[in-house]
Amino acid sequence: MDLMDFVTSILRCTFMLSPPILFTALGEAIAESSGILNLGLEGIMALGAICGCISTYFTGNPWIGMFFAALAGIVLAFIHAFMSIKLCVRQEVCGIGITILGVGLSIYINRIVFGGAIAPVRVGGFNDVPIPLLNQMPVIGPAIFNQNPLVYIGIILAIFLTFFLYKTSYGIRIRAVGENPSVADSLGINVQLIRYVCVLFGGAMAGMGGAYLSIAQMHMFYEGMVAGRGWIALAIVIFGRWNPIAVLGGTLLFAGIDSVQMRIQVIAPWFPYQILLMTPYLFTVVVLILFAKKVEGPRALAMPFRRGEE
Amino acid sequence: MPAKRKAPLFSSTLWSSIVCVVISLVICSFFMLIIGVNPIIAYLALFNGAFGSVNRISEVLVRMAPLLLAGLAVAIPFKCGVINLGAEGQLHMGAIATTIAGLTLISVPSPLSILLVAVLSFIAGAIWALVPAILKIKRGISEVLTTIMLNYPPILLVDYLSKGPLKEPGGMLPETAKISVNYWLPTLIPGTRCHFGLLIGIILAFFIFILWRTPLGYEVNIIASNPKAAHAFGINVDRRVLQTMLLGGGIAGLVGMNEICGIQLRLKSGFSLNFGYTGVIVALLANLDFIGVIFSSLFFAALDVGSGAMQRGTGVPIAIVEILKGIVIIIVLVREFIIRFVEGRKWT
Numbered sequence: 248m249d250l251m252d253f254v255t256s257i258l259r260c261t262f263m264l265s266p267p268i269l270f271t272a273l274g275e276a277i278a279e280s281s282g283i284l285n286l287g288l289e290g291i292m293a294l295g296a297i298c299g300c301i302s303t304y305f306t307g308n309p310w311i312g313m314f315f316a317a318l319a320g321i322v323l324a325f326i327h328a329f330m331s332i333k334l335c336v337r338q339e340v341c342g343i344g345i346t347i348l349g350v351g352l353s354i355y356i357n358r359i360v361f362g363g364a365i366a367p368v369r370v371g372g373f374n375d376v377p378i379p380l381l382n383q384m385p386v387i388g389p390a391i392f393n394q395n396p397l398v399y400i401g402i403i404l405a406i407f408l409t410f411f412l413y414k415t416s417y418g419i420r421i422r423a424v425g426e427n428p429s430v431a432d433s434l435g436i437n438v439q440l441i442r443y444v445c446v447l448f449g450g451a452m453a454g455m456g457g458a459y460l461s462i463a464q465m466h467m468f469y470e471g472m473v474a475g476r477g478w479i480a481l482a483i484v485i486f487g488r489w490n491p492i493a494v495l496g497g498t499l500l501f502a503g504i505d506s507v508q509m510r511i512q513v514i515a516p517w518f519p520y521q522i523l524l525m526t527p528y529l530f531t532v533v534v535l536i537l538f539a540k541k542v543e544g545p546r547a548l549a550m551p552f553r554r555g556e557e
Numbered sequence: 558m559p560a561k562r563k564a565p566l567f568s569s570t571l572w573s574s575i576v577c578v579v580i581s582l583v584i585c586s587f588f589m590l591i592i593g594v595n596p597i598i599a600y601l602a603l604f605n606g607a608f609g610s611v612n613r614i615s616e617v618l619v620r621m622a623p624l625l626l627a628g629l630a631v632a633i634p635f636k637c638g639v640i641n642l643g644a645e646g647q648l649h650m651g652a653i654a655t656t657i658a659g660l661t662l663i664s665v666p667s668p669l670s671i672l673l674v675a676v677l678s679f680i681a682g683a684i685w686a687l688v689p690a691i692l693k694i695k696r697g698i699s700e701v702l703t704t705i706m707l708n709y710p711p712i713l714l715v716d717y718l719s720k721g722p723l724k725e726p727g728g729m730l731p732e733t734a735k736i737s738v739n740y741w742l743p744t745l746i747p748g749t750r751c752h753f754g755l756l757i758g759i760i761l762a763f764f765i766f767i768l769w770r771t772p773l774g775y776e777v778n779i780i781a782s783n784p785k786a787a788h789a790f791g792i793n794v795d796r797r798v799l800q801t802m803l804l805g806g807g808i809a810g811l812v813g814m815n816e817i818c819g820i821q822l823r824l825k826s827g828f829s830l831n832f833g834y835t836g837v838i839v840a841l842l843a844n845l846d847f848i849g850v851i852f853s854s855l856f857f858a859a860l861d862v863g864s865g866a867m868q869r870g871t872g873v874p875i876a877i878v879e880i881l882k883g884i885v886i887i888i889v890l891v892r893e894f895i896i897r898f899v900e901g902r903k904w905t
Contacts, residue, residue, distance in 0.1 A: 286701065330891075340886065341886075341890055344884075344886030346883075347879065348883025351882065352883075354879060355879070355880055358874035359874060475705070481702055519717050519721060528709040531706045532688075532707065535703060
């Protein structure tokens with residue numbers, strides 16, 4: 248395999264692996280821009296994975312799988328939103344509860360529907376949609392323009408959300424709510440409604456991100472399959488400074504490292520694979536060290552807002 | 558949780574925790590109903606599975622020891638406002654340190670050997686907690702993500718070591734040889750697996766309780782209730798954050814020692830049944846009260862042990878305990894509302 252082929256296949260793998268973290272991170276970037284921190288992403292992804300797997304299996308249609316996964320994500324996210332926005336509880340702790348609840352639900356549902364630790368079913372994924380002409384380009388052609396639809400949707404969404412967040416009045420309102428909710432409130436902006444919408448959006452996205460894992464990537468469900476991607480998405484939101492395009496970049500960087508790590512396992516089977524598996528997590532820590540600083544991001548992030556209180 | 562008013566008395570922590578548990582059990586029964594199981598029968602099976610015989614009770618105690626230690630490991634930093642989600646990784650580091658000592662330092666006589674591995678596993682866990690602590694203090698990086706990310710490498714390391722360099726020579730299974738008999742913890746209840754580790758845990762809880770009466774505890778309580786006032790009083794918040802994290806990480810390391818020296822006697826993957834993560838829930842249910850952690854860990858140990866019998870008897874998957882744990886965390890968050898609701902009614 249020559250160098251060009253090697254780079255092409257790594258690149259192709261990178262884009263193919265991107266949707267779970269990309270969707271989740273994009274959704275969370277919006278939610279955090281409105282000021283709500285959702286640490287429940289890992290659990291929402293797990294629930295999305297099992298719901299997507301089940302609904303795809305029984306209907307034969309992966310898009311329906313995605314739909315129900317998004318629905319499941321919205322339900323879990325609603326619990327978090329209600330506790331955080333209405334009851335003003337400590338968002339970090341609530342998120343941890345949602346994660347444990349989501350993971351627990353995914354295992355429970357898996358057991359009552361399929362019976363074992365590994366769902367003994369295979370679900371078909373999405374068919375690749377080659378984009379003519381563009382996919383003839385050397386290297387990036389087959390890597391980027393011959394993927395399944397969700398990869399394209401993810402990239403387009405990242406571009407659209409950047410435009411939405413920074414160039415439209417809705418986006419400006421969302422960011423205002425995240426920076427200074429009391430001022431936004433005094434300007435007549437409905438802080439609670441915007442936060443609810445953003446958190447539910449984030450939940451839907453995370454649910455779909457988890458569903459991609461089971462439907463399109465692994466074609467099955469097994470317990471623990473999310474493997475920390477929800478937490479990694481949170482770190483990538485910080486890395487991308489809440490900017491959707493930068494989040495896309497961070498996701499591709501991370502997915503790239505994951506692809507390389509997987510390839511090395513194949514090329515050098517004598518090297519301890521456990522060490523290679525550590526790389527995504529250690530890389531995330533390095534990313535946090537380099538890019539996370541005090542006083543970052545939406546100023547009102549994770550701070551409860553009560554009207555009339557200062 | 559940092560409260561803006563005076564910390565609640567032990568008694569209101571106790572009954573509010575019980576109320577939270579009851580509410581959570583009721584919500585969970587919904588998940589039993591949807592698969593056609595009578596919740597009362599299921600919960601009775603659960604209770605019987607945990608307390609129905611001396612052997613079962615001893616298994617609950619076996620399960621209680623690591624949860625008790627893990628609960629302390631999370632509660633101590635949490636008192637300072639630091640969320641230690643890294644107990645799982647820290648305990649794996651403690652287990653690695655214990656196993657290496659137990660396999661190489663075989664001539665150290667008991668009980669000195671036990672003391673030795675306790676210290677080594679404590680140091681291993683504390684070192685692993687040092688990284689997130691320093692990152693938080695020096696760079697203001699949230700410990701939530703760093704501690705969770707750092708859970709995975711030690712788990713993978715245990716897998717690698719037990720299947721590779723430390724694998725039992727000539728052995729067929731992916732595990733190390735048994736550690737030297739000097740390091741085995743003595744049994745507490747003869748004929749059962751319940752070992753000395755539980756006693757270590759309970760004594761440690763009381764020790765921390767007393768430790769909290771020293772300046773460390775006083776200052777951390779002030780930091781918890783009013784961080785700005787803490788600075789104004791000249792309290793070195795960074796130092797207390799570091800100390801509580803190291804203490805928490807070290808105690809999590811002890812969980813590793815507890816499991817290797819008391820139950821497993823060798824290192825292999827999967828020896829930890831999510832003790833680190835359950836420790837978070839144990840600590841939250843106990844409202845970070847150190848003596849309360851003893852009861853909280855007993856409760857969750859009973860759930861884990863009894864659920865097996867419940868699954869065999871009624872068909873309810875043991876995963877329902879995980880759902881319950883998530884619900885408990887969420888319900889516990891409204892503990893303040895519950896207390897206010899009940900106490901408000903009392904005085905009218």
